[in-house]
Amino acid sequence: MNIFVINAGSSSLKYQLFKMPAEQPICVGLIERIGLSGSIINHKVFTGGQEKTVREELDLPDHQAALQEVVKLLTEAGTGVIQDPGEIDVVGHRVVHGGERFSDTTVITPAVKEQIKMLFHLAPLHNPGNFQGIEVAENLFHKATQVAVFDTAFHQTMPEKAYRYAIPASFYTQDGVRVYGFHGTSHKYVAAKVGEYLDNPEAKVITIHLGNGCSMAAVKAGKCIDTSMGFTPLDGLIMGTRSGAIDASVVFYLASKLGMPMEQIDNLLNKKSGMLGLTGSSDMREVQKARAAGDPDAILAYEMYAYRIQKYIGSYAAALNGVDALVFTAGVGENDALTRELVCQNMEYLGVHLDQTRNAVRNGSLREINTPESPAKVLVIPTNEELEIANQCCQLLAEVR
Structure with missing residues (x-):
């Protein structure tokens, strides 16, 4: 299963391509300065035990242009690891804020996208960029299942005594003011590794x-x-x-x-x-x-x-x-x-x-x-x-x- 992981920021895009169940990526990349002059792409491919690095500097006006450049690098001779974008089975998106609505990894549907948009005010620096990455990926990888993984989801198991603030309850019940927590994907990953190790x-x-x-x-x-x-x-x-x-x-x-x-x-x-x-x-x-x-x-x-x-x-x-x-x-x-x-x-x-x-x-x-x-x-x-x-x-x- 080819899983393409995207972490879209407001002016950046990190990505990795996995051929699961192998845990080593076959390519990784980072694009910086999207929407600014002199956008920078660092793209690495791992094949046959060797690493090949491509570094490009060009103007990428938006995430659409950035991901189109990634597709080109994924498929063209010399840097390609797939023949066609249709070979991508799943696109996994990091979404910073899932609020209380999302406590698990979720297949992205129109309803899910609307919920993510409704959470923009809770993560104005992150969720809009994450959302833009989803919309662009839907167009470029139209055969793939789009999946959202929320940074806040891991912390949804906290008891109410840990996530509530000592302010009038209406601010929680009506406005969602509570502890959400972040970096959940990282905490979940290392905590699982500890359990295995011990x-x-x-x-x-x-x-x-x-x-x-x-x-x-x-x-x-x-x-x-x-x-x-x-x-x-x-x-x-x-x-x-x-x-x-x-x-x-x-x-x-x-x-x-x-x-x-x-x-x-x-x-x-x-x-x-x-x-x-x-x-x-x-x-x-x-x-x-x-x-x-x-x-x-x-x-x-x-x-x-x-x-x-x-x-x-x-x-x-x-x-x-x-x-x-x-x-x-x-x-x-x-x-x-x-x-x-x-x-x-x-x-x-x-x-x-x-x-x-x-x-x-x-x-x-x-x-x-x-x-x-x-x-x-x-x-x-x-x-x-x-x-x-x-x-x-x-x-x-x-x-x-």
Whole structure:
């Protein structure tokens, strides 16, 4: 089964093609600057144990033009891995927000598309781009089954006590104001890997997704019971440019006392805060260099970043009544040994004992970084959201058929 996975952003398009059940993609790609001059395509093909890379720079005015270029690369001599777009059996789409309506992977119908459009206001930066990707793919891969995989779906198993806010109930019942959580595809993928690795389907796991966006989840027996992002992806951990959890009164103060318009406050907390606001850079590699050079802002930022994660670990250990494994994943989680070291300090009370030598190793595969005698496992697991989407598409179609 040929499954083509699409992750469409407002000006970008990530994609992978899987020939399932093989879990290694036969091609991967990223298109950036869609709608701007000088759009960039990076396309990689894996055949016969070899890798071939194509990099192009051209003007792509919209997602239609971008996907048409992808189809060309998929089918033409030299880069082609299929003969015709009709060979694609399924197109799996990452959709960021599914609200309460979508708790499972779903075949896309006109009714489903209308529901996704109705959720634009909950994810204005993401859902419109996801929707555009669906509409373009329907035209180009007209024989394929179109499937939506929602970032919020994994968190729909949270109990009401975890997802409700302590505000009048009408804001939830009428307006949908509640915790939704995000990065669900990543959390689901790594949590399943932990269960397999520990051979314990009932495992109590805390998954820690650290990239430019950061979130955590408390997972018991493969089900999410709490997560750090909330109504939007702004809540929770300190991130690359987002503040994470902050006293709501700060917003009132910025508006009423400093005279900042709401749009400017929104931009401040989402795009100018986090590590960028603390240090001047949202790139953890740059912050780490500054820290090593003795920059006090970078030193403090790392301490704050790790401390916020530690606080969530403590609360999630309480929610789970213990913890069998901590899991670090995504760009920072997988590659930043310093972050993992700082997070695991003073965690002996939870049975967490980090092995410094193991922690320093980078090998791109699932690995333990705890000491042999550590009661709790500390794992690094590379996430693979595209593979998780492909797997969920396969499972859904198997159930339908």
